[in-house]
Amino acid sequence: MVFSVAFKEDKVIEESFEKFTxxxxxxxxxxxxxxxxxxxxxxxxxxxxQMLKRITPDWLVxxxxxxxxxxxxxxxxxxxxxxxxxAKLIKHELNHCYFYMVSNYCDKPRWLFxxxxxxxxxxxxxxLKPDVYKxxxxxxDNSDDNVYKESGFxxxxxxxxxxxxxxxxxxxxxxxxxxxxxxxxxxxxxxxFDLKYDNFKV
Ligand SMILES: [Zn+2]
Numbered sequence: 001m002v003f004s005v006a007f008k009e010d011k012v013i014e015e016s017f018e019k020f021t022x023x024x025x026x027x028x029x030x031x032x033x034x035x036x037x038x039x040x041x042x043x044x045x046x047x048x049x050q051m052l053k054r055i056t057p058d059w060l061v062x063x064x065x066x067x068x069x070x071x072x073x074x075x076x077x078x079x080x081x082x083x084x085x086x087a088k089l090i091k092h093e094l095n096h097c098y099f100y101m102v103s104n105y106c107d108k109p110r111w112l113f114x115x116x117x118x119x120x121x122x123x124x125x126x127x128l129k130p131d132v133y134k135x136x137x138x139x140x141d142n143s144d145d146n147v148y149k150e151s152g153f154x155x156x157x158x159x160x161x162x163x164x165x166x167x168x169x170x171x172x173x174x175x176x177x178x179x180x181x182x183x184x185x186x187x188x189x190x191x192x193f194d195l196k197y198d199n200f201k202v
Pocket of ligand 1: 092
């Protein structure tokens with residue numbers, strides 16, 4: 001595939017980018033020098049499809065690969081999006097880049113990977129809070145649009161009740177984890193309780 005890439009001066013996105021990266025450096029305790037992520041704006045759905053080599057659904061508007069964030073151009077959204085929500089999307093994808101850095105490029109469990117991105121980018125919608133948890137643990141190495149439903153709330157619970165240090169310990173531990181079973185053990189080791197729905201407060 002051939003893509004034409006051009007530098008674009010975008011003060012609004014750049015300003016958000018600076019703000020978000022500072023927040024994530026603080027959250028993930030990144031003190032040493034590192035190369036910052038870069039943002040690539042894809043002009044249309046066809047470019048997204050070609051880049052991901054498949055027909056993508058309308059809800060797939062951005063993703064992160066190592067230190068690159070890819071995001072669909074705002075005007076190409078099927079459902080119109082305002083600046084604030086667009087910035088949240090960028091923040092969400094940027095968060096994935098920082099998660100990658102801290103976990104040595106892990107993206108599993110998917111609920112944890114997506115959950116922290118939703119939580120830290122301000123995408124948690126309290127109105128959609130579930131009554132009980134019943135689906136986020138289905139997402140270890142698979143993903144669909146339902147992964148976003150509970151994972152942000154589950155991560156919010158872990159951070160609010162047990163704090164950031166434990167959460168970072170969990171993410172840092174991912175680099176040694178090769179399976180769902182091993183993650184269950186790591187989780188228990190860090191939190192002292194089993195990874196099951198009953199142990200998560202809504
Ligand atoms: Zn995501």
